[in-house]
Amino acid sequence: MATPLSAAAFIGALRAEGVRVVEVGSWRTHNRNSKGAWGPVHGVMIHHTVTSGTAATVRLCKDGHAALPGPLCHGVIAKDGTVHLVGYGRANHAGLGDDDVLQAVTAERTLPADRQANTDGNRHFYGFECENLGDGKDPWPAAQLEAIERVSVAICRAHKWSARSVIGHLEWQPGKVDPRGFTMASMRDRVADRLAAAKPKPPAKPPAAKPVCEPYPGASFFMNGTRPALGKSSPIFTAMGTRLVAVGCGRYKVGPGPKLGQADVDSYQAWQRKCGYTGASATWPPGKTTWDKLQVPNV
Missing domain, CATH: 1.10.101 (Muramoyl-pentapeptide Carboxypeptidase; domain 1)
Known part of the structure; x- marks a missing residue:
């Protein structure tokens, strides 16, 4: 459980983890906060879009459609691994899900089956939509999978969460299948490995240049x-x-x-x-x- 990051801290965490970021319009203030609270946050949720074409996908996730206004996530992860930020705050991405799953994510323990739809996930999760048809055949390029890993790690690092705070939509809401084409267990393994690795250290300062002349010894x-x-x-x-x-x-x-x-x-x-x-x-x-x-x- 945590207070959501500020928009500045959010994008800073992504960039610090090596994520290639594109800021789309006024994403920092584009949200559905007027419809309900944003936070406390408990985890990161991964989706697929059932779309193709980055420009059209980003536009849809930013604006939404007649039945579901945008933003539909916080970031769109394109095939090439670029993350397009389309909103920040409450977003229409998670919908109602299982309160037992939410409790497990909060406690960072093994997830139970998602049997109920009784808890507001839009309030409690960061959401990333990944450009993919979701048919099990559309490939997941290595750059895209790495970007999913990096955005998840960035947020987990910022909140001091473990990989158990990263879930898929299919683990949250009964009947959902996304993301389809890789397993969330394998993604959590990747996230755990990156979190366990030491963060890159800044380059050491070069030693001070030796003076040309002998300093006065007194x-x-x-x-x-x-x-x-x-x-x-x-x-x-x-x-x-x-x-x-x-x-x-x-x-x-x-x-x-x-x-x-x-x-x-x-x-x-x-x-x-x-x-x-x-x-x-x-x-x-x-x-x-x-x-x-x-x-x-x-x-």
């Missing part, structure tokens, strides 16, 4: 208390020394290398002076401004 990285951290080892020092040589400030006899030495300190202070700093501002440790300007390669 003044404390270069110090041991109040003194330069001479003897500390890091590949950053090698990269720093290589850049100091490249900008003409190298004061090395050997190196540069990964172990911080006095030549590194002297070379960096030469770089600080080259950047225009003097006095205490041109002494170790490196500051962020001169570090960023040196463009030490990321290690």
Whole structure:
């Protein structure tokens, strides 16, 4: 049992499940709500149309006929698997059916035989008409069967229902045979399999690009208390020394290398002076401004 989805949530659920949707006219507000309540909803009902030709079928399901005004369903599932939305709200599709069946659908248990016609199904079911002659000979293309599966799964996911909430008209109203040409048991198996499968995960975000230059590690990285951290080892020092040589400030006899030495300190202070700093501002440790300007390669 559930409150019906909003029209926006309904079409969103279909699209999220990969259903190809065509919106027909003002389908969101085309309904028979003036004749009775829409909801609470308990399940999804599948029909066949006993028609051929998608355009004519969609038109009939949208407008209905003199004896039965439209909409005659919420969506028409065409042979090619496209779902044409023709109405939303109460629709003339289910008619009177068996209250024992409704109770079974609500409880998501095995369906009993449909022996009575005493309960309003138009109020309680989403309805999909499938383009088919219903003679047992008209084929059901794979794309159409997949669309039936997908629309059923979309609604079941949205309401957290199981496959037992999907029934055929023949299981609801005595004397009905639709859908004819496949079994609802086989369709419920398909729905159950799709529901059990993990929903596709969105693609993982690519890892952040590694910065081209080594971020400033902070003044404390270069110090041991109040003194330069001479003897500390890091590949950053090698990269720093290589850049100091490249900008003409190298004061090395050997190196540069990964172990911080006095030549590194002297070379960096030469770089600080080259950047225009003097006095205490041109002494170790490196500051962020001169570090960023040196463009030490990321290690």
